[in-house]
Amino acid sequence: MVKAAVLFDLDDTLYDTTHQVTLARRSAIRAMVASGMMASEADATKALEKVVSKEGPNYQHHYDDMLRVLGLEDDPKIVASGIVAYHEAKRTHLIPYPDTIPTLLALRRKKYKLGVVTDGLPVKQWEKLIRLGLANFFDTVVVESDEEKKKPSTHPFLKAATNLKAKPEDCMMVGDRLDRDVVGGKKAGMATAYLTGGGRRQKPTKPEEEPDYIITRLDDLMSIL
């Protein structure tokens, strides 16, 4: 029985990363067109998707490469317009789901301890928590940057449980990834809730991926816990 703590993944669980990035890219492309880029928004979007899928999301020259894919000359004014618009939109849309804070408050009222278990660079993940206004909600935040120890390794889950002085079997892990949050949480001995939504519902392909609960919104947790 989950009686001690509820642990949350961060990206696409406490806020809608995917939506945020989609809006930010759209905003960047519009700004570049407004700055004189001779391409339609539709063509630019396709070119950008091509660059992102080739170079990954953390590449530093998406827009330079996008101009090349479109057959246009490099133009620092256009690229800078895209970067400014992207960052402004990312900043504006870095907000929790509407039910994130109400759910955290309700769980805290029920005496659950709260934690975050996420992968990435600690300072980057903390920046998100701070900007989301969530930095002071959690009793522990475990950010795993070591490839070997990332989810679905049990390492970050057990570390969070230890920090909270809770037994794993008294914890629930909530996340949007079967292969990381559910597999890792189960392996660590925790209950798991799989958050689907935004068309991102995967089907478990093996028993380790079977979550205990499937929820479509965070506040569905209140009927479980």
Next chain:
Amino acid sequence: MVKAAVLFDLDDTLYDTTHQVTLARRSAIRAMVASGMMASEADATKALEKVVSKEGPNYQHHYDDMLRVLGLEDDPKIVASGIVAYHEAKRTHLIPYPDTIPTLLALRRKKYKLGVVTDGLPVKQWEKLIRLGLANFFDTVVVESDEEKKKPSTHPFLKAATNLKAKPEDCMMVGDRLDRDVVGGKKAGMATAYLTGGGRRQKPTKPEEEPDYIITRLDDLMSIL
């Protein structure tokens, strides 16, 4: 006689970079104290100055090193609080001098062409012009990133004059650095105006550094041109 164009340096000429960075660092330190950093603002400021003077302004780990200098443990929450506050303050304080836009408008009414001659990364400098709301004021923007061609090389000055189809002797260069803006502008054959202010007034140490005009505010240009 200056009859064709007025060229401006960017940083500390069209806006107050130094003030912006001072306010941003102060804001970062306050946020870190508010996040639990066990140090006074005064001690943290001293430690940060030490790190900045050792590592330069573009180093990525100022706050991590600052914690070390203060004898404190690394803490990603505190570092992230500083980074978020720094960026928010930098963004808020990236504004032109109160007389920048009125001066540019007045010069344009007098039929001067306007240019920027600055060193740095083109996309970064354009980002500043866009955020400053100055991106569409200039007939040419020359951003020199090649070490050999940076000010006081005549290269970027002559390039700006060529772009404007103006003779160098019909141009005036306005900037806050004797060793770069004045020396380079003079060498290129232009008139020069040295913008002092905020306690940054240097004394020319050699004839090449003697400006034609010394101004304390940009709108002093209106009594010259």
